[in-house]
Amino acid sequence: MVKPMTADRADTPTTIKIDHDVSAPPDAVWEALVTNEGLARWMGEGSTIDPVADGELNVADVTTGRPRRGRIDEVSIGDRLDFTWWPHDDPSETTQVSIVLKPSELGTLVTVIENRPLSASASASASASASASASASASWAWRSAMLAVASSFVCV
Amino acid sequence: MSSEVFFALADPTRRQIIEILAERGSGTATALASELDITRQAVAKHLALLAAAGLASGKKVGRETRFAPQPEALTEVIDWVAKVEGEWKSRLSQLAETAVNNSTIQQPPAAQ
Numbered sequence: 001m002v003k004p005m006t007a008d009r010a011d012t013p014t015t016i017k018i019d020h021d022v023s024a025p026p027d028a029v030w031e032a033l034v035t036n037e038g039l040a041r042w043m044g045e046g047s048t049i050d051p052v053a054d055g056e057l058n059v060a061d062v063t064t065g066r067p068r069r070g071r072i073d074e075v076s077i078g079d080r081l082d083f084t085w086w087p088h089d090d091p092s093e094t095t096q097v098s099i100v101l102k103p104s105e106l107g108t109l110v111t112v113i114e115n116r117p118l119s120a121s122a123s124a125s126a127s128a129s130a131s132a133s134a135s136a137s138a139s140w141a142w143r144s145a146m147l148a149v150a151s152s153f154v155c156v
Numbered sequence: 157m158s159s160e161v162f163f164a165l166a167d168p169t170r171r172q173i174i175e176i177l178a179e180r181g182s183g184t185a186t187a188l189a190s191e192l193d194i195t196r197q198a199v200a201k202h203l204a205l206l207a208a209a210g211l212a213s214g215k216k217v218g219r220e221t222r223f224a225p226q227p228e229a230l231t232e233v234i235d236w237v238a239k240v241e242g243e244w245k246s247r248l249s250q251l252a253e254t255a256v257n258n259s260t261i262q263q264p265p266a267a268q
Binding site for chain 2: 014016018020022023024025028029031032033038041042043061062063064092095107108110112114116
């Protein structure tokens with residue numbers, strides 16, 4: 001089912017996509033994503049996850065030092081985890097994240113797609129969908145156009 | 157962080173308007189309407205929204221208002237993208253380390 005919000009999202013310029021090749025098999029990466037022990041090791045002590053749809057997510061997020069809370073949108077065991085999350089101290093910064101695992105020559109290609117929805121209400125109605133990767137490439141094109149716009153003005 | 161900028165950029169027609177304004181340097185609702193094949197009224201609404209978000213600014217020239225893009229507002233989006241990318245790069249290297257540890261515990265080298 002395609003929700004109207006999802007269609008909008010496909011054109012949103014505020015979607016980022018990051019690939020990271022990991023020298024471990026997908027099941028080892030998956031374990032680091034969906035077990036409390038695994039999550040705590042890369043997200044910080046005390047991080048917890050209930051890896052089912054509507055399950056709770058709590059991360060210390062040592063990277064930013066701002067603990068985040070979230071809700072699992074969708075789980076495809078072993079290859080995809082979709083969630084919506086926000087910093088405890090500022091729920092207005094709600095974003096949607098998809099973490100996709102694919103076997104690679106090295107081990108696992110981990111792709112993270114993070115999208116900033118139009119509004120907080122959008123995140124409540126739109127779950128991260130299978131069109132997320134398509135939206136990422138669309139926004140890539142737009143992002144480069146945007147950067148070109150910005151840089152053309154620096155020159156003027 | 158202004159959600160107005162993100163909202164303004166979420167609409168494909170508004171993005172097209174910004175791109176055209178950036179290419180030409182400026183434009184009027186009438187000129188944009190004929191180029192985009194939508195009504196002048198619709199373009200005027202988009203331009204007002206872009207102006208409210210700080211992405212364009214209007215200046216009266218005779219009877220018409222001429223709009224110029226304001227790239228400073230885009231830096232907010234660019235900064236956000238850079239920040240989020242940086243955060244994920246850091247998280248993913250931690251995740252990789254965790255996964256590598258997981259796999260060495262689970263699968264000791266079979267050759268030895």
